[in-house]
Amino acid sequence: MIKKEIGIGFITGLLTACIGFVLCVFIFSILSKQQLGFSETITASISNDAIGSLIALGTLPNLFVFFFFLKKNTYYRARGVLLASLIAALCIAISKFG
Numbered sequence: 001m002i003k004k005e006i007g008i009g010f011i012t013g014l015l016t017a018c019i020g021f022v023l024c025v026f027i028f029s030i031l032s033k034q035q036l037g038f039s040e041t042i043t044a045s046i047s048n049d050a051i052g053s054l055i056a057l058g059t060l061p062n063l064f065v066f067f068f069f070l071k072k073n074t075y076y077r078a079r080g081v082l083l084a085s086l087i088a089a090l091c092i093a094i095s096k097f098g
Helices: 002-031 038-047 051-059 061-071 075-097
Strands: none
Touching (some): 002 038, 051 075
16 A cells, blocks of 8 residues: 555656656747757757756656645655655766766
């Protein structure tokens, strides 16, 4: 039961982070002066060492999901969201230092 709740929170956190990342890439591709596409924006952010910033901005919606689960008293789901956010932080650290 506990593992299932943490798993649901983890999957929710990963989906929220992925959706946030895609939205950030689309927003930055629209706002760029060169009018880059989706893949070109990701390639440009990797070459400029800005992919970590996009991942961090994409993970911000997890904050709202985390507090939503806390307000609903589903603490194990909130732990799963926190675990997904920690994995995103690990990805950011790898992209910065790796």
